[in-house]
Amino acid sequence: MKQIPIELVIPALDDHVDKLLVQPWFSASEAQLPIKPMLVVIDALDEIEKEEGSELVKQLIQAVSISKGLHGLKFFITSRPHPRIVDECSSIDQKAVYHIEDIDPKKASQDVRHFLDAELADLPSWRRENVAAESGGLFIYASTIVRYLHPPNFPLSTNQKAKRLDMLKTTGHHATRLGEQYELLIDSLYKAILVEAFPDVGHEVEISKRVLYCVVTTRQPLRISDLAALVVDATEEADDEAVHNALKSFHAVLYISSRDQCIYTFHKSFPDFILDPNRSPELASPARSYFCRSHT
Structure with missing residues (x-):
């Protein structure tokens, strides 16, 4: 050619x-x-x-x-x-x-179940079945669960993975049918991930929030060095390591591309969730304020 x-x-x-x-x-x-x-x-x-x-x-x-x-x-x-x-x-x-709402949830769930069997083979089959059922045939839900159970550089035991799954049940309700209450289904998972990403550890958590707001509001994907310069106060020096550590806590929803070293969200539903005041009122307002401040 x-x-x-x-x-x-x-x-x-x-x-x-x-x-x-x-x-x-x-x-x-x-x-x-x-x-x-x-x-x-x-x-x-x-x-x-x-x-x-x-x-x-x-x-x-x-x-x-x-x-x-x-x-x-x-x-x-x-x-x-x-x-x-x-x-x-x-x-x-x-x-x-093909429209996603017209696909038979049972057929979609079969594909999700095959994926979970491969990625979570160490968990009991009944737990994988539960995740497949809760996904309602939505692959983004299942793939986010898998990433949530596989933190980078910190492998979880089978019991620890099971505990994480049990913790998800306390964050909200789950839809059980494809296309029905989609936001409710994925939002409960996103909320659980963010609760864990924002522990009450003092000022350091503010950097994590700024990193999150910056990633979901900037017009162009950024590298760690770019983020580091944006998330610090005017009197502080940029801290690449702090930004990198913050990104680790968002490993289930954000990733660093090996192609250009920029930070991306795995799925557009995540920034949609963050920026929607009806779905995430405690985060949407600060994120929008941060967007306005960083683009003026």
Whole structure:
């Protein structure tokens, strides 16, 4: 395949799909190169910056519709129902569109259960079954539970994992059906994680809160050194180590990317939870205030 100039990747161009996908695919076909069937997975299309997810799916639909030679290439795309993305997808055969609320919870729970069996094999099967049932078929709930039970650099025993699961039951109620009371389901888990992340240990906890607020409100992902400069008072020196330690307490919901060393949330539902005064009144107001202060 021919080389693609890097300037076609950064910044984004209107002909990305044609230059980076359609033309190379045709070139390989014309050269009679062996091409195996390929599935391209694009997750969280709605989270692309500047709402460019709708433009990407528009280009993909046009490419598949016009280019009859893309044999062996399929796309699996996930997204929240952003209005512009929904509008662009209106031309797709409805048989190829799946809505999460229409998926049988039992089928979704089977996939969740397989995941839990692999990730929490040391727990008794009845505990894994309980987590699968509580997830209501929502993978984000199950994957957050798994991360919560696997703190970095601090492995928990089977009994300690079980205690953590028992503690979750005291933080709120859980939905039991897919699509029903979604916020109530995931919010109870997020609240339990934050209760543990914010122990009453004095001024140090303030750094953790500032780190959290900064991550969920900044327009661009930041590195630890960037965060360290933002979360200290004007009279203090930046403390990278303190920020790194604070991030460890949020390991179930935040991560440092190995690609660019920036901090990201695992799922958009977490910043949505933090910034919604109805879902997280004790955190939403300070977070919004911090956003206004840090962007003035």
